[in-house]
Amino acid sequence: MPPGVQWVVLVALSAAIAAVLLWLHAPAALMLGPLIAAIVVASNGARLRLPLTPFVLAQGIVGCLIAKMVPLSIVGDVLQHWFLFSVGVLAVVAISSGLGWLMTRWQVLPGTTALWGTSPGAASVMTIMAESYGADVRLVAFMQYGRVVLVAVVAALVTHVFGVNTAHAHAEMVWFPPVHWLGLGETLALAVIGPLVARRLNIPAGAFLVPMIAGIVLTHMGLMSIELPPWLLAASYALVGWNVGLRFSKPLLIHAARALPRIMACILTMIVLCGGVAWLMVAAIGVDPLTAYLATSPGGSDSVAIIAASSNVDVSFVMAMQTVRMIAVLFIGPMLTKYIVTHSNPVSSVSTLKSKDDHP
Numbered sequence: 001m002p003p004g005v006q007w008v009v010l011v012a013l014s015a016a017i018a019a020v021l022l023w024l025h026a027p028a029a030l031m032l033g034p035l036i037a038a039i040v041v042a043s044n045g046a047r048l049r050l051p052l053t054p055f056v057l058a059q060g061i062v063g064c065l066i067a068k069m070v071p072l073s074i075v076g077d078v079l080q081h082w083f084l085f086s087v088g089v090l091a092v093v094a095i096s097s098g099l100g101w102l103m104t105r106w107q108v109l110p111g112t113t114a115l116w117g118t119s120p121g122a123a124s125v126m127t128i129m130a131e132s133y134g135a136d137v138r139l140v141a142f143m144q145y146g147r148v149v150l151v152a153v154v155a156a157l158v159t160h161v162f163g164v165n166t167a168h169a170h171a172e173m174v175w176f177p178p179v180h181w182l183g184l185g186e187t188l189a190l191a192v193i194g195p196l197v198a199r200r201l202n203i204p205a206g207a208f209l210v211p212m213i214a215g216i217v218l219t220h221m222g223l224m225s226i227e228l229p230p231w232l233l234a235a236s237y238a239l240v241g242w243n244v245g246l247r248f249s250k251p252l253l254i255h256a257a258r259a260l261p262r263i264m265a266c267i268l269t270m271i272v273l274c275g276g277v278a279w280l281m282v283a284a285i286g287v288d289p290l291t292a293y294l295a296t297s298p299g300g301s302d303s304v305a306i307i308a309a310s311s312n313v314d315v316s317f318v319m320a321m322q323t324v325r326m327i328a329v330l331f332i333g334p335m336l337t338k339y340i341v342t343h344s345n346p347v348s349s350v351s352t353l354k355s356k357d358d359h360p
Helices: 003-023 029-043 051-069 074-080 084-103 114-119 123-132 137-161 166-173 181-201 206-220 230-245 249-257 262-283 287-295 300-311 315-345 347-356
Strands: none
Touching: 003 029, 003 074, 003 206, 003 230, 003 287, 003 300, 029 051, 029 084, 029 137, 029 249, 029 287, 029 300, 051 230, 074 084, 074 123, 074 137, 074 315, 084 287, 114 137, 137 230, 137 249, 137 262, 166 249, 166 262, 181 206, 181 300, 206 315, 230 300, 249 262, 249 300, 287 300, 287 315, 315 347
């Protein structure tokens, strides 16, 4: 099909799946629908690539959404509960790195693939670095983005299981309400300028973080108001879902098919172990289970933000934990993974990979 027709199919299928999920009252249906549709379309031979600019703008919009929901007191919450946040962040990093190291030592996957695939750093950074350390970069990419998909799906299921009733909210949704145009203009300006500043200053994950932090401060000081009509949020959620789903091409899925059971087991083990950290938080300080689970979910901060925004949870706590871990992982993750790779020296695994997988 011509690219234009492929985009029409993607949009139509995204709308159909999202409508079904909305009817089922699934949390984050407007993101999960496009994500699932993108995987289906990409795995059936479509060659679509989402331009960087719309996706960056979508991240900025999601950052503005969280800024609207999270008060400036989030800083005080982090400082007041610094020990809790430190333990939560370090536990998730330790689980991810430890699981990857064990799978590398046991040669569950070829070379250092498991270590890079489970690393909690930014998916794109981990995928690029993995190739220079003898890992199968295709399986690393599948594990990294597969984790984002599974975390989003499992988080949505857990939200539904815990009885979050979104039926009332969906029934009253008005797609094109009256808009406060000045607030909308200020919001779009922040969503555009924030990522540009982040890029200029080379801030990791800045397209999401800068608008979120700046929005919290500016709205608290009364210097701007954030206006996010449902149609703008729906478009942003779709772009976030497409950005992940379109990476699952047919050649990638075929290549990953042989290792799929091991990859799925690895990702699910990570999710379960992080769920154990959430249970400890519930037992220790009485955080409600759903808030604790979303706060400790391993990866996909923008996806978790969208799910949290559509659920009855403590969004401030969830995003404080996710943001602190995101910043820590972006700086610690690559260095920690490189250190483990250098000292584990899985040469035999790399040789096995080259001998068994000469043909992509």
